[in-house]
Amino acid sequence: MSVPYGETVMTGNAEAVRSGATRQPSGHDHGRETGRSARPVLTATLGAATISWSAILVTLAHQGAATTAFLRCALAVPALLVLAIIEQRRLGPRPLAGRLYAIVAGVFLAIDLVLWNHAIADVGAGVATVLGNLQVLFVALLAWLLLKERPGSRYLVVLPVVVTGVVLVSGVVGSGAAGEHPAAGIGYGIGTSAAYAVFLLIIRQTAGQTPHVAGQLADATVGAAAGSLVIGMLTGGVRVAVGWPAFGWLVMLALLSGTLGWLLITSSLPKLPAAVSSLLLLLQPAGSLVLADVVLGQHPTLIQVTGAVLVCVGVLAVTWNRSPRSAPTA
16 A cells, blocks of 8 residues: 655654654755655646647547557557666566556556547537546545545535536536437446546555556556457457558557656656545646647637636645645545
8 A cells, every 4th residue: 555645755754753853844844845745746737738638639530439448558558668677677576466456457447448438429528528537536435435545625625616627628518419328428437437546546556565657557558458459359349450640649649648648647646645646637628628729729618718727726726835744644
């Protein structure tokens, strides 16, 4: 089990605390601790911004649900394996149990990716965005029940504001479109949130047991690729041969979102409370809104812009001026 956020940066002072030392941290020490505590937040934010490209690249590739899920993972594996080998030479091998857990997490990621694409087709992109981001609720609940990480009061106050922002960003408000199969789409959407939450929690817990990041993500991505392929074969919806330019967009998706974005996120997960890390990932739909405007010419409405502002302000309210003393504990 990973060490609660804030405890890792306080380890160096543990002996002083146990011995009864009463030295108060100087301004320099406090600034250094605050800087350390801010780094995981910044890293997770950059990761969320990077994976914001996912929706844009999936749209440009225009492939089936299982095909997109499989190729975005399979194409990321070679780069991640190279990084994992370099990392292992520097840090040594990883425990077998951690590797197996990462592969299991990848299977849940495969379920998430496939269900997410089905939800978009059945219930529409707007509602699917809302349902897909219910992971913030699942993560907070599971972390509370299983890991005894009680969300802080600031998180509980801000959560409804951020969820409202996600609803507004999705375009549900002011749009009468509900997709062709709303009931099935809602089921897919809830399923993708649950699967995504399990993936995040497993990766977070196993990543906290080792300094390896690339190796952990490589194993998870292998599991996701295998899971997506199996799901695609069972449903008859996977194609390996994809022509240009779709293949090029999927390569970009694999390298940008599947590799760079998730390396940033994986490295920050064990250093943050589960609820806060899942909240930071809600920056993704706001980022996708901006990118859709710039890249695809899909201009957001005033309501969507308002929702993006609510998401950003809410996340900022939870993470602003976080220090080891103020961070929620498990």
